[in-house]
Amino acid sequence: MAQFRVCPDSGFYFDKSAESLMKANAVAGAVSLLIAGILGLGVILTRWQGVHLLPADTFYQVLTGHGINALIFWIIFFEMAILYFASSTLLRTRIAAPRWAWAGFALMIIGMVMNNIAVLQGNSSVMMTSYAPMQAAPHFYLGLILFAVGALIGCFVFLGTLVIARDDRTYEGSIPLVTFGALTACIIAIFTIACGAIILVPTFLWSIGYIGHIDAAMYRVIWWGLGHSSQQINVAAHVSVWYLIIGVLFNARPMSEKVSRSAFLLYILFLQLASAHHILVDPGISSEWKVFNTSYAMYLAVLASMIHGLTIPGSMEVAQRAKGYTKGMFEWLRKAPWDNPVFSGFFFALIIFGFIGGITGVVMGTEQINIIIHNTIYVPAHFHATVAVGTTLTFMALTYLLIPVLFRRALFLPWMAKWQPYVFSAGMTLMILFQLGAGTLGVSRRHWDMDFTGAMLSFEYPGTAYTLMAVAGVGGVLGVLGGAMYLIVTVGSLLFGKKLDESAGLFQGFGVPLAPSSYNVSQPERLPMAPKLAVEEHGSGGFEAPGTFALAMALLVCFVVYYFINWDYLASVWPLS
Amino acid sequence: MSSFLPPSERVWWNTPIGKQEIVWIGVALVWCLIMFLMMPYWHIYGKQNLSNEAYQTTPARFQAKVDEMVTQHKVGDISGIPVVKPPAGSDVYMLGRLWQWYPIIELEKGQSYRLHLSSMDWNHGFSLQPVNINLQIVPGYEMVLTVTPDQAGEFTVVCNEFCGIGHHLMLGKIFVKEN
Amino acid sequence: MSQEDDLPRPERIPFFQRVLENPFLLLFIGIVMPTVFYVLWGVMEVATIPVAP
Numbered sequence: 001m002a003q004f005r006v007c008p009d010s011g012f013y014f015d016k017s018a019e020s021l022m023k024a025n026a027v028a029g030a031v032s033l034l035i036a037g038i039l040g041l042g043v044i045l046t047r048w049q050g051v052h053l054l055p056a057d058t059f060y061q062v063l064t065g066h067g068i069n070a071l072i073f074w075i076i077f078f079e080m081a082i083l084y085f086a087s088s089t090l091l092r093t094r095i096a097a098p099r100w101a102w103a104g105f106a107l108m109i110i111g112m113v114m115n116n117i118a119v120l121q122g123n124s125s126v127m128m129t130s131y132a133p134m135q136a137a138p139h140f141y142l143g144l145i146l147f148a149v150g151a152l153i154g155c156f157v158f159l160g161t162l163v164i165a166r167d168d169r170t171y172e173g174s175i176p177l178v179t180f181g182a183l184t185a186c187i188i189a190i191f192t193i194a195c196g197a198i199i200l201v202p203t204f205l206w207s208i209g210y211i212g213h214i215d216a217a218m219y220r221v222i223w224w225g226l227g228h229s230s231q232q233i234n235v236a237a238h239v240s241v242w243y244l245i246i247g248v249l250f251n252a253r254p255m256s257e258k259v260s261r262s263a264f265l266l267y268i269l270f271l272q273l274a275s276a277h278h279i280l281v282d283p284g285i286s287s288e289w290k291v292f293n294t295s296y297a298m299y300l301a302v303l304a305s306m307i308h309g310l311t312i313p314g315s316m317e318v319a320q321r322a323k324g325y326t327k328g329m330f331e332w333l334r335k336a337p338w339d340n341p342v343f344s345g346f347f348f349a350l351i352i353f354g355f356i357g358g359i360t361g362v363v364m365g366t367e368q369i370n371i372i373i374h375n376t377i378y379v380p381a382h383f384h385a386t387v388a389v390g391t392t393l394t395f396m397a398l399t400y401l402l403i404p405v406l407f408r409r410a411l412f413l414p415w416m417a418k419w420q421p422y423v424f425s426a427g428m429t430l431m432i433l434f435q436l437g438a439g440t441l442g443v444s445r446r447h448w449d450m451d452f453t454g455a456m457l458s459f460e461y462p463g464t465a466y467t468l469m470a471v472a473g474v475g476g477v478l479g480v481l482g483g484a485m486y487l488i489v490t491v492g493s494l495l496f497g498k499k500l501d502e503s504a505g506l507f508q509g510f511g512v513p514l515a516p517s518s519y520n521v522s523q524p525e526r527l528p529m530a531p532k533l534a535v536e537e538h539g540s541g542g543f544e545a546p547g548t549f550a551l552a553m554a555l556l557v558c559f560v561v562y563y564f565i566n567w568d569y570l571a572s573v574w575p576l577s
Numbered sequence: 578m579s580s581f582l583p584p585s586e587r588v589w590w591n592t593p594i595g596k597q598e599i600v601w602i603g604v605a606l607v608w609c610l611i612m613f614l615m616m617p618y619w620h621i622y623g624k625q626n627l628s629n630e631a632y633q634t635t636p637a638r639f640q641a642k643v644d645e646m647v648t649q650h651k652v653g654d655i656s657g658i659p660v661v662k663p664p665a666g667s668d669v670y671m672l673g674r675l676w677q678w679y680p681i682i683e684l685e686k687g688q689s690y691r692l693h694l695s696s697m698d699w700n701h702g703f704s705l706q707p708v709n710i711n712l713q714i715v716p717g718y719e720m721v722l723t724v725t726p727d728q729a730g731e732f733t734v735v736c737n738e739f740c741g742i743g744h745h746l747m748l749g750k751i752f753v754k755e756n
Numbered sequence: 757m758s759q760e761d762d763l764p765r766p767e768r769i770p771f772f773q774r775v776l777e778n779p780f781l782l783l784f785i786g787i788v789m790p791t792v793f794y795v796l797w798g799v800m801e802v803a804t805i806p807v808a809p
Contacts (some may be wrong), residue, residue, distance in 0.1 A: 173583035187786035209650030247580035257589040272790035284631030284805040285721035299609035306605040374711040375737040442739035450747040459733035543597040575624040590773035632808035
């Protein structure tokens with residue numbers, strides 16, 4: 001028989017096996033983030049040409065480890081925890097096949113350790129992308145394969161848990177929106193892992209000599225089905241977490257279930273096509289393929305993101321207005337709990353993801369504009385806005401919620417937790433904006449020495465590029481500091497945080513009380529449908545979230561202006577045909 | 578709270594959508610279509626498009642083409658690397674290998690050339706600076722594009738795809754002369 | 757809400773909502789779409805690059 005506990009602060013039910021799995025995956029994720037962060041410091045201090053910390057071989061080794069730990073291990077471990085939470089906890093059901101889930105977790109750990117050892121040994125400095133025919137040690141690929149198999153098992157456990165919940169009728173009506181978003185992430189993950197298997201298994205066989213040749217162009221196309229889609233798992237996952245956070249903090253309900261779910265459907269259909277962003281200046285692939293795929297089939301997945309960008313803050317605004325924060329356009333936002341890192345982390349992630357990550361992503365994913373951006377440092381700047389802020393900061397914010405709710409601990413050093421999203425966002429934003437600038441000046445990514453010391457020929461980037469990279473370096477260091485603050489709070493809370501037994505009124509500290517509920521209910525009651533609204537909010541003739549609409553229009557204006565600036569810049573380079 | 582609870586209606590699909598969302602979806606959709614149409618538009622009216630002309634090749638075959646061009650049109654050398662001045666409008670071959678772009682090319686401003694690029698070993702990145710044209714150079718494939726330099730001066734090809742420990746040593750040159 | 761809500765439900769749920777409530781159908785289309793348009797079409801593109809003259 002499954003055993004459940006109720007969190008008295010949130011009212012969430014935790015199946016005992018699922019709870020341990022969530023904890024284990026979240027902790028493994030944090031360990032990966034620790035490794036990624038330390039290595040990231042090495043990267044940024046080397047790219048800051050005035051400091052130029054590491055020698056070339058160590059730099060490329062560190063960069064490889066940073067990429068894989070941050071972009072694969074940290075996020076996917078954490079996403080496994082989210083999948084188990086969104087299925088078992090949110091649906092009040094026992095988790096399917098916990099033994100399989102543990103086996104998957106064990107494979108992921110083995111894979112992660114194996115891959116890190118390969119990189120540490122120094123003969124696998126091939127970057128995260130490991131483009132054939134550059135070859136890494138066999139256990140580099142094998143580690144990734146085992147990790148992927150483990151994650152695949154986790155995805156099936158999630159699907160199985162949905163089936164159990166439906167068959168046991170543990171909830172009324174349809175699955176909650178957050179669970180639906182997690183399902184979207186799970187579907188994208190399964191496609192991602194399938195691409196990974198198609199390309200990494202032959203590459204592994206090639207590395208041990210069973211296969212003679214891996215076609216370099218074919219490798220790139222299929223590998224990016226893995227490499228880019230893995231980051232699309234994040235988008236679906238962190239958007240779901242945003243919906244969760246506004247629900248927990250503000251009792252917000254989606255403005256429209258139909259609109260939000262349809263937007264997730266657009267993700268399921270089209271988001272993964274954007275793997276083509278990396279293939280836009282590759283030889284021999286037709287423009288038809290490039291245009292169709294890079295635009296997610298007419299930008300329908302961008303449309304989905306723009307919809308979420310409106311409905312998430314919009315739902316929050318509606319909830320805040322209902323509480324009486326109705327003055328002017330933005331009282332609902334000014335009076336938000338800015339001291340609560342769950343909120344500030346979520347909100348900064350949303351803004352930076354949308355305004356910087358989203359816009360730069362679409363611009364550089366435009367077929368022709370990619371010519372002036374491909375492989376410059378503009379690219380890492382973009383994905384630090386999407387992954388390192390959008391996803392990572394969202395997961396950090398969620399952690400501050402999970403420490404009391406899942407781990408039943410009070411936050412260690414709450415003042416540090418309070419400032420952490422500010423420090424991290426400020427640092428990363430600084431780094432991102434200045435790297436975007438340097439990329440526009442042509443500074444290369446994955447490059448040890450922008451002075452080209454020792455080259456037979458010589459080249460000098462403009463002086464501005466050095467300044468931009470130096471400021472980016474300062475931002476990066478600040479970002480690493482923000483990451484360290486997160487880990488100090490998290491690890492500190494798990495080790496030294498006060499244990500919470502009864503409802504601790506924990507969120508009052510940040511100004512947001514959560515509804516207490518009874519403790520130690522052994523059998524969860526069926527999850528009810530959300531209460532119907534007392535007043536019908538739609539059809540009033542007006543806009544229910546005018547502040548959000550203004551923000552959305554501001555986003556659109558930035559988007560349009562920046563988009564055409566880049567076309568203009570493209571028009572100034574040598575004619576090509 | 579309903580974001581993590583089942584929707585309050587069993588049939589939520591028929592719940593009307595708020596005006597604000599409808600307006601935003603309309604605006605966003607129009608913008609998405611504009612962005613989509615910009616790419617074909619630029620193929621017709623823009624001057625910077627890749628031809629996507631490419632061939633499967635081998636390092637040896639591509640090297641032979643490069644060598645042939647070098648013997649025919651060599652005009653000097655810099656640091657031991659031949660400088661080649663192919664006639665306007667002709668096929669120009671440049672290869673990337675660990676860790677060099679070969680040979681050095683001299684072009685005339687305003688003339689068009691068919692530039693062929695390939696790699697002898699690993700992936701390389703053709704990054705023409707300070708113009709900022711960036712292309713992926715993949716071993717086994719010969720990429721062809723027509724370039725028309727519209728500025729005179731000295732231009733550098735930086736490798737911007739990681740290609741091992743000497744990646745930062747990998748530079749090439751293209752000189753564009755006024756005619 | 758009308759009283760008809762209390763009638764047997766399955767056939768009354770709109771088609772699109774039924775699609776969105778079927779995780780395995782979503783999984784299927786979520787795999788098929790990118791596999792066909794990105795992977796298969798992309799592999800065809802690479803495979804049909806002609807051999808250099």
